[in-house]
Amino acid sequence: MPQEDYSAEQAMRYMQDTLYVTGGKWKLLILTAIHAGSKRFKEIQGSVPGITAKVLSKELKDLELNKLITRTVYDTTPVTIEYEGTEYCQSLNTMINEMIKWGAMHRKQIRD
Amino acid sequence: MPQEDYSAEQAMRYMQDTLYVTGGKWKLLILTAIHAGSKRFKEIQGSVPGITAKVLSKELKDLELNKLITRTVYDTTPVTIEYEGTEYCQSLNTMINEMIKWGAMHRKQIRD
DNA sequence: CTGTATCCATGATGATACTG
DNA sequence: CAGTATCATCATGGATACAG
Numbered sequence A, B: 001m002p003q004e005d006y007s008a009e010q011a012m013r014y015m016q017d018t019l020y021v022t023g024g025k026w027k028l029l030i031l032t033a034i035h036a037g038s039k040r041f042k043e044i045q046g047s048v049p050g051i052t053a054k055v056l057s058k059e060l061k062d063l064e065l066n067k068l069i070t071r072t073v074y075d076t077t078p079v080t081i082e083y084e085g086t087e088y089c090q091s092l093n094t095m096i097n098e099m100i101k102w103g104a105m106h107r108k109q110i111r112d
Numbered sequence C: 001c002t003g004t005a006t007c008c009a010t011g012a013t014g015a016t017a018c019t020g
Numbered sequence D: 001c002a003g004t005a006t007c008a009t010c011a012t013g014g015a016t017a018c019a020g
Helices: A008-022 A027-035 A041-047 A053-065 A088-111 B008-022 B027-035 B041-047 B053-065 B088-111
Strands: A069-074 A080-085 B069-074 B080-085
Touching: A008 A027, A008 B027, A008 B088, A027 A041, A027 A053, A027 A080, A027 A088, A027 B008, A041 A053, A041 A080, A053 A069, A088 B008, A088 B088, B008 B027, B027 B041, B027 B053, B027 B080, B027 B088, B041 B053, B041 B080, B053 B069
Parallel strands: none
Antiparallel strands: A069 A080, B069 B080
């Protein structure tokens, strides 16, 4: 039984909060892509396997609403749009890196 | 731009692996409940707000298949069944704790 | 390029009742 | 207590076409 910093009820609420913002099939994958350097719509779509434009569009809006990314329109011809993680988004870095690390470890495990 | 331990493609694959095992609406909440000490079916159902017996039953089977929990039948009267995290499940502790910590921080932020 | 609109299929979930 | 069965509903996502 691990010692926790929070009660079971608190832990549950906080986990729910985290999942509310980052949960679902795509958000963490999109953040991973942006985290890794993708900025343009097509670039992100290329990085996230299987995502369609419709879904990516909706998810980017959600992330923007939650202040995790910014959408900047550059007045070039044709217009260029860049998505970037906000400063606040960086608070997710530790968590995201832990998830990636676990996935790497897990992949090793199931291969053996 | 943070320095990463993995290439963008690797990071994406590993994140996908992690989400494959722990993703979806309920798995991390169930693991949080078990992590916090819940063992019995009803206990877990009581800890995870809104989950139905049908869904919990299915999710517990998935988690068992992925070797994250064990299901033990005790031959009492009436029969007692306990779910517990495996040793392998403990490798998720850091990640889960980071998610809970982030939720706690985020809740503070949005309150202000 | 960066999306939006529409239509449709599917899987996930909810409600309720029921079993060993 | 610990689930399963059945039916209905609903959100998610896929395919395709189209727009600024």
